[in-house]
Amino acid sequence: MNTPDIQPGIFDITVPPSDRNTYIGLHSGPLWPEAIAQEISLKGGRSYTVSMDLAFTAFYAYRACYGNMAIYAGNAPGDSAELLWRSGPFSHTDWKRYTAVFNPSKDYKYISFWADAAIPCDKSAYGSVVLIDNLSAFIREVPQVVISTVRTCKGVATGEATVKLVSSSVGNCTYKWEPGGQTGSHVEGLAAGRYEVTVTAPNGTSTKAQVMIEETDLKNEVVTRPSLCHGDNQNEITLNTTGGVPPYRYYFNGSQHPGYAGTFKELRPGNYTVIVKDDHGCEDKLSSIQVKEPEPLLVTGVDVKALSCSDTRDGRITLEVSGGVVPYAFSLQPGTWQDNNEWRQLDAGRYYFEIKDKNGCHTNGNTEVLKNDRPCAVYVPTAFSPNGDGRNDLFRAKVNDAVTAFRLTVYNRWGAVVFDSTNPEASWNGAREPNGSYVWVITYTDSKNQARKQTGPLMLIR
Secondary structure, three states, rough: OOOOOOOOOOOHOOOOOOOOOEEEEEEOOOOOOOOEEEEEEEEEEEEEEEEEEEEOEEOOOOEEEEOOEEEEEEEOOOOOEEEEEEOOEOOOOOOOOEEEOOOOOOOEEEEEEEEEEOOOOOOOOEEEEEEEEOOOOEEEEEEEHHHHEEEEOOOOEEEEEEEEEOOHOOOOOOEEEEOOOOOOEEEEEOOEEEEEEEEOOOOOOOEEEEEEOEEEOEEEEEEEEEEOOOOOOOEEEEEEEEEEOOEEEEEEEEOOOOOOOOEEEEEEEEEEEEEEEEEEEEEEEEEEEEEOOHHHHHHHHEEEEEOOOOOOEEEEEEEEEEEEOOOOOOOOOOOOOOOOOOEEEEOOOEEEEEOOOOOOOEEEEEEEEEOOOOOOEEEOOEEEEEOOOOOOOOOOOEEEOOOOEEEEEEEOOOOOEEEOOOOOOEEEEEOOOOEEEEEEEEEEEEOOEEEEEEEEEEOOOO
């Protein structure tokens, strides 16, 4: 580091001082840096400020290109261990006031002010010229602050902000907030918006900081779960709460005593209201939360077909159902469950039925299939044994009436036709078919000119 000059007068410099009688002149190039230094204690992590008047002259023994001031920290005179601040290139020849604010990263013993020649100059080897006057008598510590906030409740002014000093070495500071003009490190009753606080230290330095007070984002997702069955009163409401300031308090349906869980169980159907408050007192009111349950599972119709004559099994039961949750399942006790609401080929008697819906809700009832006591125009046996013993070897219909348009058809368990005849005297020997269950269907017109249809099961047994 080379020594500066006391101006004016050296190298024909005639710029008058900005303060009193003299000032400092520096000119630097890549091989000739000039600076002034001062022993001073700088603490890492703190903020400092210093002010000075700066000017440029285009000729300082040599032609120059610009002015550029750099401030360094170090542990010896001329030590440029850490760059603290740069003015940036300037060309004004009249005095202008500059204020540097800097934050050393660690402790140092010296501060130095340089004519910074970082930018090449095509006019000479001394491209940077800096004239310095009216340098601050003291390098003062600037208050550094951090600000914490509390969001305001939506639609009201409940926001808060608190300023804390990073270092207490600046002493007791004063505070002023705008808008509002409040003083103090902690302010309350803030509406949503941007605020600026000016923090002034006893040494006269100050710093400004801005903060945004935002509205609370207290939100609730409502999830309802209905009862599985009508009348269970097991409905539920669950609130998934986010935002705001936990923990949350829940005031259910006008209650003055809050709960701390957002799930409400064993509810009857109806409309409910919940007020949710966070720890800052912000609230979200949820009105008319509707809870529904399934309609009652009801048998709305029972259609019963009686046996057509005394010797048949062609009864039928058909159910009509409403409510609950589809799909339904049906059972004719003690039978198995089926998705069909009808049973055919029933004998006379009382039957007990049960219905359940998708959720397992049940209802039941009973009905009776009646027998028509008149003889059947056509009688059909329920089994035969084609084993060649001369007894019951053939399957045939016994016609007791003068019938017309007769037809007998036998189906195996897969629905394939194994016998078909329009001759009332015809019979089926079952020779090519295995033991098992079959179904017969007979259609005819009786002597009263009524169209008839009879069906029934048939067992082939050898």
